[in-house]
Amino acid sequence: MSKNDSTKSKILDAAEQLFAERGFAETSLRTITARAKVNLASVNYHFGSKKSLIQDVFDRFLSDYSHELGQELNALEANVGNQLDTEVLLKALVRPLISIEAKREKSISIFMRLLGRAYAETQGHLRRYVTEKYGYVLVRFTLLFQKAYPTLSNDQIFWRLHYTLGSLIFTLAGSDALREIAAADFDRQMQIEDVIDEIIPFLAAGMKA
Amino acid sequence: MSKNDSTKSKILDAAEQLFAERGFAETSLRTITARAKVNLASVNYHFGSKKSLIQDVFDRFLSDYSHELGQELNALEANVGNQLDTEVLLKALVRPLISIEAKREKSISIFMRLLGRAYAETQGHLRRYVTEKYGYVLVRFTLLFQKAYPTLSNDQIFWRLHYTLGSLIFTLAGSDALREIAAADFDRQMQIEDVIDEIIPFLAAGMKA
């Protein structure tokens, strides 16, 4: 049996879709296993609990994403002295997303929705888990920004980075709906890559303000 | 009995806090009524259902906010010909928030969290309700933007407005935590008004990019 249609993978696939669509609490294991066409008890067999399933869904995305972002950052760190401006840095942040989307359709908006939901979780166990396990990539990214803009204070960079993340997550999480509206109201068909291309100048201008 | 400590108000106060903290599904009526110190059955007596309670929580914020934003827009529309630039428009969007915060502490971040959660709701009944009932204020705002920047196409304005909203909602919803981090890491104490003051130039630069 190939890795992608094992019971475990089928559960992960169904779960990430449903969590992104409806949220964690609003998605029952019965809904997940029905969509995945597997037995209800197999979730607890493979993942132990619903909580662990949620973490594993994040892990699959984040290990992919942070691995690719790590490579982007390696390349940037190697070329110190080169033009290290905002657009280049933002593109490094965003390129791994496009690469994920290439492997699996809709995965950018699923990923961004999940991030938004993790962020909204105030019990915070998920947010803590994510920042503890993957926060270091964001730290590396921040350091590059500080190197690129030595005139900006560290706390300015901190805040502007969060403005940027908010804009990105919010826009990309809702991009399916927004693109539909744009197509209907302005007769403009866009791919998600087009949305990303358009948001970068906006964010870059803000970062440099 | 004054309006603010009636059973109905006590339920609304407790509910908006808990919904913002934990989300709608994660907050039970038992938790709400325990915090409000009222009887469990009184929620269904006053609001009919949990769903209606959620809508009423939104209504209280949105009727306040959209009323005040309406007045800001009246003032701007009256002074056509004046400087109608981005900063002025963004400040009009943001001033009603500050006025809400003045009446009730923490209300900006509660309101923004609720908006974020409504936005994440994909069943969408709440999002539909909000846009149907209060969408026209956003339309007026968009029209002013189009007047201010006739060179930008309508769909560019549409997208940039959403980048801006994403940034604002995301940042202000999490501003308590972000301000704590800023205070700890950069030794910088900020009020929520300071956060708003700082984000406006960022967003204005993006809008004009």
Place this chain on the structure above:
DNA sequence: TGTACATCAGTGAACGCGCGTTCACTGATGTAC
């Protein structure tokens, strides 16, 4: 190669629990005559 046992993936049915909602009821206040 054959036998005995262990491990693994998966299953059907049941468990107790917390949930939103309902219901019959109480007591205070308002209204009609």
Place this chain on the structure above:
DNA sequence: TGTACATCAGTGAACGCGCGTTCACTGATGTAC
């Protein structure tokens, strides 16, 4: 002013339902000798 009834705000206890989880079990595959 007094009486009868209606309306309103609130309550305690129970309802059925869907939830995550558990448990005893099956059958297939792997391992030891």
